[in-house]
Amino acid sequence: DKSDEAAQQLWEGVMPKWLHNMFSKVSNTITAANNVRAENGQPAFPYHWLELEFGDNALIAVKTGSDSSFPADGVDMVERVRDLMNAGALGQDIACVRIPSRASYEAQLAAAEQAQAEAVVAAEQGDSAGQVAEQAELASDTVEQAVDAADAAAEAQAEPADVAEPAFAMxxxxxxxxxxGTWGIEYVDGTVREFDVAAGAFS
Structure with a gap:
């Protein structure tokens, strides 16, 4: 509460620096641990949301990056939430300020998945063109080489390789x-409103 002098002094003197240090330490620990798991051929542990609780105030939930790291400007986001809540710009009875909103993130994820799928199709088409050229080259080989290749393929089919099961599926x-840029303001009654940060208003 900025109108509370003691609270304001505490925030200015302690909170931003403390939050920055905690964000950095925890984020580095998560990414370092997942890097070790990747080096050992293990899947990463996903950390999807960074949640901050400030006593009886609204929860702040910030989406982590693709590698589960915390956004570099996370403290700035918290400061912005505090400013807007103190100004009453986000309304009353707020349960959570989600950055970005679930709807915004899901739309971003869907777009990224679509782009990824299109890239896979393009790569497969490129592979197909390469396979056609390779088949044309194989056709010029001797009959003996073709027979040897068929025998090798049959032998490989008869002896399927063991596939190691992952530690867990993700x-x-x-x-x-x-x-x-778009926050989800979640209220105690279950309603959610989309807040455009750049405009400083609900969309």
Whole structure:
């Protein structure tokens, strides 16, 4: 509460620096641990949302990056939430300020998945063209080489390779830069409103 002198002094003197240090330490720990898991051939542990609780005030939930790291400007987002809440711009009885809103993030994810799918199709088409050229080259080989290749293929089919099961299944999400411009203001009665940060108003 900015109108509370003691609270304001505490915030200015302690909170931004403390939050910045905590964001950095926790984010670095998460990414370092997942890098070690990747080096060991293990899937990463996903951390989807960074949630901040300030006593009886509204929860602040910030979407992590594709590698589960915290956004570099996370503290600035918290400061902006505080300013807007103190100004009464976000309304009353707020349960959570979600950055970005669920709807905004889901739309961004869908767009990234679509782009990823299109890239896969393009790559497969490129592979198909390469396979046609390769088949044409194989056709010029001797009959003996063709027979040997068929025998090798039959032998490989008869002896399927063992496939190691992953430690646990995790859906592969496309990597993309999250747009934090649209917030979801979630109220205690369950309603949600979309807030455009750049405009400083509900959309």
């Amino acid at each position: 859906p592969e999400l496309p990597a993309f830069d999250v747009d934090y």
